[in-house]
Amino acid sequence: MSGFGCQAMWGTLERVLVRPPLASDAGHVERYGWRGAPDHAAAAAEHEALCGILEEAGAEVIVSEHDPGNPDAIYVYDPVLVGDSGAVLLRPGKDVRQGEPDGVAATLATAGVPVASRMAVPATAEGGDTVWLDHDTLLVGHGYRTGAAGIAALRRAFPDVEVVSVDLPHWVGPSEVMHLMSLISPLDRDLAVVYPRLAPVRLLEQLADRDIEVVEVPDEEFESMGSNVLALGPRRALALEGNDVTRRRLEAAGVDVVTYAGDHISRLGDGGPTCLTRPVLRRASPQR
Secondary structure, eight states: OOSOBOOOSSSEEEEEEEOOOOTTTGGGTTTTTOSSOOOHHHHHHHHHHHHHHHHHTTOEEEEOOOSTTOGGGGOTTSSEEEETTEEEEOBOSSGGGTTHHHHHHHHHHHTTOOEEEEOOTTOOBOGGGEEEEETTEEEEEESSSSOHHHHHHHHHHSTTSEEEEEEOOOTTOTTSOOOGGGTEEEEETTEEEEOTTTSOHHHHHHHHHTTOEEEEOOGGGTTTTTTOEEEEETTEEEEETTOHHHHHHHHHTTOEEEEEOOIIIIITTTOOTTTTOEEEEEEOOOOO
């Protein structure tokens, strides 16, 4: 069996890439647009606990220490996708993050994951704008970080996949990122957590056409990343602690939810559990 392949969002997580906070990151948070400077010891402890949860769930945790001095580098979901053929290196729309794909690629190569393709100028795309609805359908948000050239490049990188583009809202503009995964996290083949008030109509139509049940995130838990939830397996989820209404709604839908503390690694940098992890291998679950 291959040690990579992740054209799904809900299969059992078997291998996952992370990048811990480094001491050299904290001095650069203003340049990267963070809400404040994390305490390094506290951030490291939060990240270690997060990795412990991933390991307890049965995943092999692959650790990278690429791009020191870049606090955004802990959000490893953005610079790369991992498909059936290997790593698809993206080109982040945030200029200061464009060195991350090469660093991630080096770590993945050591873990036995080859580079399948590499995005080039003028294309830009970030992983946070990509959502697999199933193995052969990739939703891509067209916004300030992922543009038309990037979407075209993704179609070339995944020639056997239907790449469906959906327009993202302006929200507060390019200074504060709005990713597609700010609005949706699939948790099973027929279940997703969604913030519908900002969700693109075409996204909601795709979910309805596939009979995917929606767990709605309330207004008061959108900016605290209630819709940013990582599937550890079908209806098994990792969420940022504090979004209690969303957690109760997920549990009512049959989801087993575990939470983590993320005051320093999530809230200050606006990156939830999906952002902090790059799934490398998921085992597909049988259809119910």
